[in-house]
Structures are given as C-alpha cells and as structure tokens.
Amino acid sequence: MDVPDGAVLFDMDGVLVDSETYWHRFEDEWVFAEAIESGSPAHEEVTGMPYYEIYDYLDAEYGTAVPRERFLATYEERAESLYGEQVALTAGVRELFDAIRADGRTLAIVSSARRSWINIVRERFGLDPLDLVLSAEEIDEPGKPEPHVYEHAAAELGLDPAECVVVEDSVNGIESAVRSGAFTVAFRSTHNADLDLSRADAEVGSFEELRALLLDRAA
Structure with a gap:
C-alpha cells in the first residue's frame, strides 16, 4: 500500500x-x-x-x-x-506520536472541536510538541464533511493534501479527508463499529496497527 x-x-x-x-x-x-x-x-x-x-x-x-x-x-x-x-487517551497515542517525531514527520491535530477543547486534551495528556493544531472554527469555511479544514491544514504546513495522511473515525470526517485528497485512514472502535467507513483508503482497529501502516515501509 x-x-x-x-x-x-x-x-x-x-x-x-x-x-x-x-x-x-x-x-x-x-x-x-x-x-x-x-x-x-x-x-x-x-x-x-x-x-x-x-x-x-x-x-x-x-x-x-x-x-x-x-x-x-x-x-x-x-x-x-x-x-x-x-475522556481517556486511546492506548498507544503517546508512543505513536513519539515514533512519528523520531521518523522526522510532521504531526498535527485537525479537529472540529474548539481550540480551547483541544488545548484541554493536549495539556491533560501531554501531547505536545505538535507542528500544527487547527480547529474548524479558525477557518472561514464550512466544516466537515466539507474538505476545507484539511485543505487549510495542508496549506499551513506547506504541503499538498495528497502528501498527508489523515486519521479519522466519523463518516463526516472521513468524507472531509477523502474530498481534500489526503490518504485517509479510518480508525475503527466501539463507537463506530457498525458504520460504513469504506470511503477511507485503509482501516485500522488500534494504534499498533496504525503504527505499522504509517511507519513500516513494507506495508
């Protein structure tokens, strides 16, 4: 892949x-x-x-x-x-963030949540440093499922969306990422177990699987 x-x-x-x-x-x-x-x-x-x-x-x-x-x-x-x-932090988040940084890759949170809500999570669980944090409220465009928030994120990082991997769990979020042109990974969990996430390019059920997809060059 x-x-x-x-x-x-x-x-x-x-x-x-x-x-x-x-x-x-x-x-x-x-x-x-x-x-x-x-x-x-x-x-x-x-x-x-x-x-x-x-x-x-x-x-x-x-x-x-x-x-x-x-x-x-x-x-x-x-x-x-x-x-x-x-809320609880998903198992493996910190380890994967560290591995992505060690791999020299850019790391971002792009969310429909307010910036202040994102900051609560960042501070509570120690998720920094991040290369970009973008809330949908900070762009003057419609949010997910429209593609704008991911297009804006890629532009702020100086990248084309096609150079980015987006990890999403919702139908609206996946649609947003796919329509932006990003490689889209669906994160499957209990809350979305019955949803059709087939618009995504790949699907994972844990951060271990996600780490293998992102960092194993043979994947």
Whole structure:
C-alpha cells in the first residue's frame, strides 16, 4: 500500500480520546431528546461536525426546540467536564506520536472541536510538541464533511493534501479527508463499529496497527 510519508493529521474526538461515547450519550439525553422538535437523528449524521453547525443541521432537518445561544452554551458547558475529567487517551497515542517525531514527520491535530477543547486534551495528556493544531472554527469555511479544514491544514504546513495522511473515525470526517485528497485512514472502535467507513483508503482497529501502516515501509 502506497502510504504518503509526509504529515500525519489526527482528528481528536474518537481517535485520540474516547470522547464520542460521551458525546453520543449527551446527544441521546439532551440534544435529541430536548433540543429538537421531532424525529430521531442517527449519531453519524452529526458526529464530526463543528458543534455550531450541528445546530444549523438539526434546525433544517428536524426543527430545534431551544434557541441557538442556549444550544451552543450547553455544548460548551458539557465540553469542559467531558475533556477535563471524563475522556481517556486511546492506548498507544503517546508512543505513536513519539515514533512519528523520531521518523522526522510532521504531526498535527485537525479537529472540529474548539481550540480551547483541544488545548484541554493536549495539556491533560501531554501531547505536545505538535507542528500544527487547527480547529474548524479558525477557518472561514464550512466544516466537515466539507474538505476545507484539511485543505487549510495542508496549506499551513506547506504541503499538498495528497502528501498527508489523515486519521479519522466519523463518516463526516472521513468524507472531509477523502474530498481534500489526503490518504485517509479510518480508525475503527466501539463507537463506530457498525458504520460504513469504506470511503477511507485503509482501516485500522488500534494504534499498533496504525503504527505499522504509517511507519513500516513494507506495508
């Protein structure tokens, strides 16, 4: 398999930390139960989107039962405890980050989460140094599943997206990476076990498998 040996761009939620399990619970208990007018959205419809675009999507598709300001404030309040106290780091993240740095490759986090949320995870789990951290809120373009955030990340690193490997877990995130032209790796876990991730170029189920794909030149 011809895997680019340039930058490695990691999504955060559901890849570096197990936050999607907690976000799905929040969606079931409040977002889908109280914040929409009717219907039963599937988690994959909104997973990977910036939270401020989730409101717009739900409003258009299902109608919203709470004002936008309350919706966003509730997400922001939930994020503080979720990232600061609840999530766990995925096994093997630090070891793989060290190996990528030792290999002389560029390392980045590219996420739909707010920069402040990413910083909580970076500091709590000691993920620095990173060559780039980019939040979707920092670009004046639509977020995932549109390709812009990965196009911007590659440009900031002075690379073509085709020189980058993106590691994603959501349908929307994978679509974003694929449409940017990056080599896209789907990270399979319990929260996305039943989803069709076949748009990705490759799939792994652990950071050990990911390390072999990224660093074993015979892969």
